[in-house]
Structures are given as C-alpha cells and as structure tokens.
Amino acid sequence: MKNKKERKASSALIRDRRTLTTRRIVFLVIAAAAPLAAMIGNVPLALVYGNGAGLPVAYLVAAIVLICFSIGYATMSRRVVNTGAFYTYISRALGKEVGVGAAYLALTSYTAMSCGLAGAFGYFMHELIKAAAMVSVPWYLLSAIGVAIVGFLGYRSVDLSAKILGFLMIAEFAVLIVFEVLVFAKHGFASFPLESFTYKQATSGPFGIAALIAFTSFIGFESAALYGEETKNPEKSIPRATYIAVVLVGIFYVLTSWMIIGATGVNNLTERASADGGVFVLNLLQEYGGEVLFDIGAVLLCTSVLAGYSALHNAASRYLFALGRENIAPRIFGEYHKDYFSPHLASLAITAVSSVATVVFAISGADPYKVFAASLIAVGTLGIVALQSFASLSVVVFFWKRKDRQIWQGVIAPFIGFIGLAVAFALAAIHYNTLTGSNNRWINLVPVLLIVIAIGGIINGFRIKKNKPVVYAKLAATQLRSRKITTADHPPVSYKEKYCLVGAGPAGLVMARGLVKEGVPFDWFEKHNDVSGIWDMDNTGTPMYESAHFISSKYTSGFYGFPMPQSFPDYPSWHQIRDYIKDFANKFNLKNRVTLGVSVLDAQPLADNKWRIKLSNGDENIYDGLINATGVTWHPNRPQIKGEEKFKGKVLHSVEYRSPEEFKGQRVLIVGAGNSGVDIASDAARFADAAYFSVRRGYRFIPKYLFGLPTDALVSGKIAPPKGVSIT
Known part of the structure; x- marks a missing residue:
C-alpha cells in the first residue's frame, strides 16, 4: 500500500498560527490605528470641543495611561491564552458574569463606532468629490455606498489584504511626515509652540473631551495580544510589540498634533478649526504641500476611513456571532454561511443598524461630521475606554494573590492604567454635551446607557449561571499559558538509585x-x-x-x-x-x-x-x-465466539492481519469499531467481494478533514481555521 496517494491539506488552506514576529505585529497594530484618519479626523474635533492648543498634552497623557495599561495587558497575556479580546481577561479575573457585561458593552461600542465611521466616510467622500469635481453629492448617499461596500465584504467574509493595508499605512505616514518637514522648513523650531504644554492651555477647555478623542486615535493598539497564538514566542513578542507600537504611535501623535498647532498658530487655532471642520488638516496639507499633497491625503483619508470602517464592522459582527454561539445572544446570529463560512447574519444585523443610523441622522439634518460621526465614535470610544479600564483592573485582581506576580508589571502599572482610564471615562461623560453640541437631556445621557448595558449584561450573566449552568461553564473559556523550560540555575542532584x-x-x-x-x-x-x-x-x-x-x-x-x-x-x-x-x-x-x-x-x-x-x-x-515501557497492544484480547468451531472460514484477530490482499475473493465480517477495526473495514470494503461491519452500540465517526484541513489540528487550534470559520 506504499504507492497509495498521500493526502496533504492544501498549502493555501494551511495557516500556521505561529508565523508572526515582533516586527510584523508592530506593523499590524500601527496599521490598525490608521494614523492619517486619526490626525485628520480627530484633531479638528479635539481642537474645537477639547482643550485647543493644549491638545498635545492630551495625547501625551493618553499615551502614558495606555502604556501603563499595555504593561498589565501584555503581562497577563504571558499567563493567559487570549482568544476573546477584553472580555476573556475580564471573565478570568472578575468573573464570567462581569465578562458577559463586558461582551455586551464591547458589542455596543464597536457597533457605535462602525455607525460613526459610516457617517465619517460619507462626509469625507462628499468633501473629496466636491473639491475634485465641484459637484456636491449628498453625504448620506455616499454613506449608503460605504455601508453597502462594507456590508458586502462582511457578508462574504472578505478582509482587505494585509499588503494593501500595509501599503496604505506607509503612504499615510509618508504624507504626514512630508507635511511636518514642510512645516519645519518654513517655521523652524517655532513649529513646536511651547505654549501648548502650559497649564493654561492644557486646561483651556474640557480636558476629558480632548483625552477621549486622543484615546480614539489609539483604538486598535490593544489587538497585539490577540496575535499571541500566532507568534512563536508570545511571552516576549506580545509585550515588546505592544510597548513599541504604543510608544511609536504616541510620539508620532504628540509631534504631529503639536506641529499642526504650530503650522496654524495658537491665536486663531480654534476659530479656523471650527470654520474648516473635518477638512481643517487637509487644508493645511494644501497650504504647505499644494494640490498634490492635498489630493493624496484626501484619497488616503477616504481609503483609511473605509478600511477602518470595515475592520470595526467585522469586529462588531464577530462579537455578535460569538455571543450567538455562546448562547448569550439570539442563536441565529451564531450561524455562518454555508459557502462563505462568514458570520453572515451577524454581519447583516450590523449593516442594518448602520443603515438605520444613517437614515435617522440624514432625516434629522444633523452635521455628518460634527454630530453623526463625532457623537457615535465618541460613544464607541467611551465604551472601549471602559473596557480597557476593567481589563486593567482584571490584571490587578488576577496577579494580586499569585506568587509569580511582578509588582510593577502585574499590579502598579495596570492600576495606574485603571485609574487613568476610569478618570478619562468620567471626565468625557461629564462633558459629553460639549461634544454633541446639544442640551437635550436624553441625548446627553448616552454615556449612562453604556453603564446600563453593562449592568444588564452582568445581570444576564447571573441568570445564565442559575438557569443554564452548562452554557455558563462554557462562557469565555480560558486556559493558562504553559511555561517554557526555565533557564534558572538549580543545584546539581546526584542520583544513586539505578x-x-x-x-x-x-x-x-x-x-x-x-x-x-x-x-x-x-x-x-x-x-x-x-x-x-x-x-x-x-x-x-x-x-x-x-x-x-x-x-x-x-x-x-x-x-x-x-x-x-x-x-x-x-x-x-x-x-x-x-x-x-x-x-x-x-x-x-x-x-x-x-x-x-x-x-x-x-x-x-x-x-x-x-x-x-x-x-x-x-x-x-x-x-x-x-x-x-512495553506497551499494551502486543497481546490480543481474543473473545471466544459460540459456534466458532463450526465455522469453516478463517477467523483472524487484528494482530494477525497484515495485508488487504488477504480479502480478495472473500466475504468479510469486521467485528468491532476501534481504530484497527475501522481501518481494516476500509480495506475490506475496497478489496473483498463483500464487507460487513458489526458493532455492539452506535458510534459517531469523525471525518479526518473539515473545510479541507485535518480535523484534530483545526479543533485544537494548531491550524487557524479558514477565513470566516469559527471553531467552538
């Protein structure tokens, strides 16, 4: 049988989880942060609604807080296998009930951000077409096109190529760096007004709003921990990648926002940002780099927003899909498409919510940038900041009584992160009306809605624990990461026994x-x-x-x-x-x-x-x-069958079987469905004149392959599933 064709899963399907290096993770994390969209889309809002020229301080504070958060987050990733983002860690340390609340909060937050980016895409596409062709296309029509594109990609489980995203990220950085070089060439060190870091400027407006918008710019960096099972050495790669990404992005945001202020001038900064709105930074690109830099920046901005919108749509739909699979949301959302293996119903649900939000804001006549995008992205960011805060607290709780804890990484740093994130949430929630520009009490109570959703999730967690213990036991299942062989020196042991x-x-x-x-x-x-x-x-x-x-x-x-x-x-x-x-x-x-x-x-x-x-x-x-170590399969367990002595045919135990050639021209009965029995039955089915199978009870036969991949490798996580397939 050696000439039998050997089967190997298609190399196109095999996606070894452990292929990412620290450098690649840093690249992916920074790409997720979308630096151009963060600066062009967020800086004008922060200047108008936040602390104006003191914005670099907000970015600096956000970076410091998130570095502390990252230290704890990465430290926990060394000990806990992370397969479920924030709520995995929260469930592990604070209880599965709190984890359910965190899952609902995450779903709400990512859905809100997805809706907000639909509005942002429509607004920026409107401005781009208006500048290029002098034609005013209603923003809501362009938002509808964006919703349709992202909905189609989500339904088909089509992710944008990593190479395309990488190219766009490099191009985004290049545009901003060229802008900064041009600003410095014109103004020299005056490009960095020291006034931005004075207490007066830092507190010149609602710091909580500025900090909230600064935190929005960092959304995506926490994804580093999710790549833990795709790296060869997650204990080192994930912390390093997280620290490098946060530090690099933080420095870049502080310097870029500082130079934007220097390029405009402190005195008329807020007035100009308010007048220009979302094209404020684009106009600066045109002022310093001409039409070419403006056009490139505008196109890259739209592609960046669309890519970010698609990523957040997929995140929201996968959260809904996961909740459906774990029976804490309607189970229908836990189904995947029979052809595309995508969470298609969950994706359609998120698309429907985005569509309704677009229609509502279009009918209301609200500004697509200052109200639609700003308010919903702010809600999403508030929720994610709250999740990060609870994740920091979960790190402290997890390591508090562990003997292997490190005081700085496992307790002090994450506790600083928890306090900083909690304060940022509180300040932003208090000044939320400044961001919306509305005095309507119900609109400005939206941050309270996030708290209500989280509490509702926690209550549901307790209900599941009481009424559905099996479902509860499977929620947010985690495992501790195995330790590597220690390199510590131990005193030599002299063994006398032989x-x-x-x-x-x-x-x-x-x-x-x-x-x-x-x-x-x-x-x-x-x-x-x-x-x-x-x-x-x-x-x-x-x-x-x-x-x-x-x-x-x-x-x-x-x-x-x-x-x-x-x-x-x-x-x-x-x-x-x-x-x-x-x-x-x-x-x-x-x-x-x-x-x-x-x-x-x-x-x-x-x-x-x-x-x-x-x-x-x-x-x-x-x-x-x-x-x-002789094994247990050398000696056959040979039952005595009543009447066997009258049987004129040949009776073999599997130990005596050698080749399927023995079955040619024979009628064969296989008794027993163990590993050998099934193998030999398969041989008999192909070589014997007739083959029969006898078993005492029913059996479940598991196929060797699922979706073209070895079943055991797929289920155990040794091989990543095909795109859109969820293994639970």
Missing part, C-alpha cells in the same frame, strides 16, 4: 531521553534488534498492517522538541512513523544507550523495594526500580 527500563518504542525512547537529561542511572533493554516498537513491521508479534497510518495528524502528534517533517502527509503511514521514531533516537543519541536483542524474562519485586530482573542473555541484576 533503574531498569524495558522497551525501546516511543514511550521507552521518551523516558530514556528524560532519564539521560536528568542524569538518572539506568540500564535499558529491547528484545528486537532495532528501536521503534510496534511501528516496525519486522518486529515479531507487532500488530502493524500494511495500510496502517497514524490516527492523529502530524500537526498534533510527535515528540516534544522534535516535530514531524513537513514533507509527511497529514496522516503519516506506519513506515513513515517508524522512520521518524528512528530519527528521534539518532537525534538524541539514544541507540548507544539501549541494549538491543535482549529481553526481560522475569521481574520480581524484593522486600527492600528493589527488583530482581532476569534477562534473555542469562544475566540477572538487582535494580532500585523498574520502568515498563
């Missing part, structure tokens, strides 16, 4: 490697003339047969520190496993430690906790311990 190890199959080889590494004295015996145990067909008494293959895939199998070759098929054959085992023995120089061709004939325990071992070569030795 052991007898029997068997040189996989278990014996692993045990021998461990004993050698630990320095434990032992003698080792194997009756066969080579290692690999039952996987060697030449080993007398082996139950191996020609069509045998590994029941688990190469992605979930193998020796620790010695993975199976990539050239192997997904489910290797017996002879490939045999050769792999021999390669393992050679790699760790184990063949020189084993005595081959010698079996243990008798082992008797002695009164003093020792063992008397008799060997086939005539030797007899006394050992302090016996390690039996």
